[in-house]
Structure formats: C-alpha cells, structure tokens
Amino acid sequence: MIVRIKGPQPLMGTVRAPGSKAYTHRALVASLLSQGETTIQGASECDDAHRTLEAIRSLGARVQIQNGRIVSSGTEKLASCIDPIDCGESGATLRFLTAIAGTSPTRTTLRASESLAKRPLEPLLKAIETLGASTTISENKNGSEVKVQGPLKGGEAWIPGNISSQFISGLLFAAPLATTDVTIHVNGRLESRPYVEMSLDVLKRHGISIDVEDNDFHIPAPQKYTATSHDVPGDFSSAAFLIAGAGIAGEEITISGLNPGSLEPDAVFLKVINRIGLEVKNVGQTLKVKGSKLEPFVFDAVNNPDLVPPLEVLGCFAKGTSEIRGVKRLRYKETNRLQTIPAELGKMGAKVSLSDDVVKITGGGLVGCELDSKHDHRVAMSCAIASIGASGDSSIRNAEAVSKSYPEFFQDLIRLGVEINVE
Template identity: 30%
Template sequence: MTRATTHPAPMTARIPGSKSITNRALLLAAAAVGTSRLRSPLVSADTVAFRTALSDLGFTVAALDHDEVWEVAGAGRGPTGSSAVWCEDAGTAARFLAPFAAVGNGRFVLDGSAQLRARPLRPLADTLTALGATVTTEPGGALPMTVETGGLDGGTITVDGSLSSQFLSGLLMSAPLMRTPVRFTVHNLVSRPYVNMTLTLMRRFGAQVTEQREGVIEVHPGGYSATDLTVEPDASTASYVFAAAAITGTAVTVPGLGHGSLQGDLHFVDVLQRMGAQVRIADTATTVTGGDRLRGGFCADMGEMSDTFMTVAAIAPLADAPITIRGIAHTRLKESDRIAAVAENLHALGVATDTGHDWLTVYPASPTGARIACRRDHRIGMAFSVLGLRIPHLTLDDPSCVAKTFPGFHQELRRLFPLSAPVI
C-alpha cells in the first residue's frame, strides 16, 4: 500500500463510549439514592453483561432512545435477598459486583464463562472475608463465588494492587456503603489512572473520599446521590484508529476525547508521537496524523495504559528500529496471556520478538499474511486488524471477538480506510 504524501483533512472516527466509565457509572448509579441517567453509554457484550448482572441483583436499568440513554433506578444501598449473577466474560462485573454484593444483605452467587473463571479473584475474596462476609470460591479463588453477608463494617484494608487495579476499584466503590470509614493502604498498584477514574466518578456521585498521601485513601460512609453523566469515547478503543492513521499516513480525529479526559489510555498518543506521528489534543477532540515513516529505537513503559500495548506491538514491525514495551506483567492475567498471544501471532507473521516476565521487544520486519489466533480476546483481534491495513492476507480466526467492547469495529475500520487491505 502506498502511503499518503500529503495529509488530507482529518477523518472523524465514531468511537463508542468508554467501557471503564460505563461499568463504573452503572454500579455507582445503582448504589445512589434516586434515578441517574447515563448518556452515550457503551453498548457492548461487557457492558450489557454488567447491566444484566445488576438486573439479576434486583436493580432496574432502562434503555431509552435506542440505547443512547440508560436510566438507572438507584436504591441507596447494596443488593438484598438471594440472587445468581452471570458475569459472562466481563472481569469488571465479577470484580466490581462482588464487593457491591458484600455491602448488601443476603446470599449472592457470581459466575461467568470459562474464560472469566480462569482469571484470578483470590485477593478480592480474601479481603471481603477479612471485612466480615462469608465468601467461598472454587480452588485457587476462581468463580463461581458465593457471598453471604449482612453488610460490612469497614475499617482498615491493605490491598496488593500488582495483579489488577480492578480489585481496588471494586472495593473503593462499595466503601461508602459500609457502616464505618474505610482506610485503604495500597501497595504495588498497576494502572493507577484507572483508580483515578474511579475516585473521580465516586466524587461525581457524591462520595466523601480523601487521599491522605500516595497509597493511602480514606472513604467515609454516606453513600451516593443520583447524577446524570455523559460517557466519553473509549480511549483504549480510540488507540486502534489513531494507530491506523499513524501507519497509513492519514489523519483521524476522535471528538469528545480531549484535555480533561478521565482515561489514562489517552496517553497512548504520546507513544505514537515518539513513533513519528503528529498529535494534537484539544479541549474536546484528539487528532493523530501519520508521518512519512514509523520510528522505533526506544523503550516505552506502558504499565499505566496496558490495554493499548498490543496496539503498539502490532504496528511495531513497520518501524525502522526495535521497540520494547515494559511494565505489562499484569496483562498475562487478562482475557488471555497478552504478552504470549502477541508474540505468537507476530511470529506467525514472520516477525521476531523477545519477551520477559513484564516486557516485549518487537523487531522490524516485512510481515507476511497469516491467520491471527485471537484467543477470544477483543484487543488481540482489534490490534492485529490495524496491522492488516498494511499487510495483505492477514485474517482473524474469531472476528466477532471484538463485540466485547466495539461490535461495529470492523465496519468502522473499513469506513475510515476503504482502500486498505481487508481483514476478515
């Protein structure tokens, strides 16, 4: 494919709402007193699973205006009674709703797909047990998880954040519903921007939260108040169209994603800038324009925006020097072992890599077509689809896996880049 020598006016990408914001806002709205409206929520497999799980717990979420608005009737408390909750593949559903169930009153059984059962929950189960709930899991701390509870008192909680920031976020969001203040001491936290997002949204819904110093957070009882919230576009999902612009020499703008974004993954564009793209972040939009060539020869710590490391890795073979990505050990515990999945697929394309516990190096290459093993992981499917814009005969073994966060992904990529190599 011949790259553009001049830059036309930027194309406007249609990026759906943030999954991270949508699912956090759903829980906070259910916990609040009154009715909240979430505008422009992400409508995808993960968020619909979360919405359905809340319904299983007895909360009402109404889809209005063709899913443009979700109206949540909050109860001002945790769930009550006895419920079986199906979380599908959604890690946020299991990790956010288990603490929410524990601040309620009753017996709740959370379960999910085989993929979700393989993801770790032991630290969360142990913490809820220490706070007074009766929690049972499968060996190793896996789903299904049963939570029997009469509410939680609060107190002092020490959290190891090295496996996933979602454990801490789930506990934080439920803390205002505990009977006494909760003081969190957090060690080895990964993905700090996601915790910042959680705290910002908690305050938006009226929670009393103070950060005493780095790693020490205090949450006071008092619950939440209903609010209306517009969900900004998903920065992780935007990484794919930004990367596509970088490797095709075109320009793409994502409206609604600019200065003041709640999402740390917007810093992905900083890595593209190191690779030679032009980046402009305005108050209400971000634009990426591809350069004449893709530069390598650097190391990027992507621990705080790890959902986007695969996007960089997938296009890295097109750079003029190796690129090393570090700080990503926790991605081995996501929907797939993402470091291994990326390396194996790059090898299938004829690209050399080196890997370690928390790092990956990708070397320049002239990739050949191959069938990508998605491992039911939406981010593997979307990242390699971007490389497929430059590599003929690259196909996916599971194109539908993208429905987890962006059901219309393939159609949007074809709309923006109709002359590029098709990915099926």
C-alpha cells in the same frame, strides 16, 4: 467469525470513538447505589458494559434507555437475586459487584465464564472477608460461581497493587456502605493507578468522600450515594487501534468524541504516538491523525496495559527496536497477552521478544497469513491492524471477540475505507 483483509490498505475518513468501557462500568455501579435518577450519556454499548447493566438491574436498579441515554434509578437496599448474576467474560462486572455484594445481608451468587474464571479474584475475596463479609468460590466445567454475603462491617484490609486495580476500585465502591469506617492499604506499587483515580472521580460525583494518602485509602462509613449525571468520555483504549492503523497506513483519519484532557487513562497514547512520528492535530474533542515515517520508541505500560497491543503492532512497522516496559500483568488478561500477541504477530514475521518485564519489537514490516484471536478482543483488533499494514492476504479467526469492548470495530474500519470480507 472469520475476517479476511488484503493488505496493505490505506485508512481515510471519519468515525466517532465509542464511549469509555471503564467509565461506563463505574457510572453504572454508582447509579445502582444512589438514591434518585442517574443519567449516563454516551455509554459504551459493548458486551462487558451490557453485563454490568443487566447485573445492576438484577440487584434492584430500574434502568431505562432513551435515545442512547441511560437513566438508572438506584436502590437503598440491594435486591435478593434468586438466579446467579452472569458476568460473562467481564472482569470489571465480576470484581466490582463481588465487592458490592459484600454489603448486603442476603447471599448473592455471581457466575464467571470459563475464561474469566481463570483470571485472579482471590485477593479481593480475602479483603472483603477481612472487612466482615463471607465468600465461597466453586468451579465447574462452565467456569465458576462466587457466593458473597454481607454485611460489610468495616476495619482495615490489605490488597496487592500489582495484579488488578479493579480490586481496589471494587472495594472503594463498597466501603461507603460498611457499618464503620474502612481503610484500604495497597501493598507494593499500585499499577494502573489512573483507573483508580477514575473511580475516585465517579465516587466524588456521587457525593462520596474518600481520604487518599499515597497507597492508603480511608473511607468514612456509612455514607449515602447521591444521584448525578455523567457524560462518558471517548474510549482511548479502543481508538488506539484506529490511530495505530492510520500511522501504519500513512493516510489521515478523523476521530470525534475523544477529549485528550479527559480522565480516560489511555489518553496518554497521544503522547507516545507523537514521539513515534504520527502527526496528530487536536481541535476540541476531534483528532486528526496522519501516518508518517515511524520511529522506534520506549513506553512504560505499568499504568496502561491495554495500550501494549496496539503499540506492539506499531513497533513492527517502526524503523529500529522499540521497548515496552512494565508488561507483566498482561498474563492476567483475557489471554496471556505476553504470549498470544507475540505469537500471532510472529506468524506474520514480527520479531518480538520478552525479557523480564520488557517486550522488545524490531521493526521491518509484516506479511499476511492466517491468524487467530484466541477469543481475546484486543488480540483480534491487533491482528486486524497488523493485517491492514501487512503485505498479502490475512484471515482472523474468532474475530467476533471484538464485541467484548468495541462491537463496531470492523464496521468502523469499513467506514474508514478498509475492504473486509466476513465469513
């Protein structure tokens, strides 16, 4: 799909933020492991969340969707899957369910797409093997297949904290089903810790007790999951692109369904945009955002790597040089975003440089041109927001990639008054 945008254009109007993708994954996985009915209101409807929903169905959950509400009845014993579970391009689906599959005495096969197969998994496999499960991984022209078989016996496991917090979250969901207690030691700094905190909150809601001491997690086992209800918070990672667009365009937009006090880790975006110079008014779960003169900024992205793409675009329109630190894990995303986003913005005249663990962006505006998402959803959204603020026409190839996290993205831009041509 090719999207054409003529810039510059203003953003005006009201939209509702999509449900948090990160929270939806966690609620669905916990519902699979819980006795009784778990209800999930306001879940994300993106491709990745759909992969997790279909995966828990394959493993024995009975799932119904009624008026936008998910009702999931879990299972005490994971079902045997004859066919591989297709995780598509969803890293959370693959990593969470690889760990969960390690608790079942029957073998489970999970399939990863070609792009997902390039993303790290080995540290998680080593950890669940240390805890007693067996794993094998094989690659083919279409991606890879991971075979996992339990039971998870328990004990101690070590995992690096600087590759993906999803490794730790996956182990936390699986550990309560082990035969004996589990202790997870995180080596080094635990990056994206707020996402682990989100997992701990979901687990607590499902009756799971976990003792946390710095980078050590002690999980008594076995424990039983209990059903509960979830109200999924709005997705700040996705809404950040709309907010950035409003800042660049200089007009006012309203986004409902965003609670700045929620557990959504990327709600911290509101603090940085305030420093950049955007005007933000918060009433309940509604934000009003108005663009203004953009000031350069410094942001530490160690805990919030998904905020780097919209911040890079904002930096291109700020007066002066901005710095985003703690970016090295961006190489492990759907593409190596340390390369892809600066390359696409560079086509538009952006001055973006990488040194060690820091991205520097010197503002000065952008010029429209031909762009390519490289099949990365956040690259596609970055290109779109940059195009709205740029002078002249832009086109974005492989724009359909946005469905991975925010399928309504271009429709929401249209609702905000942006003229878009889709081919």
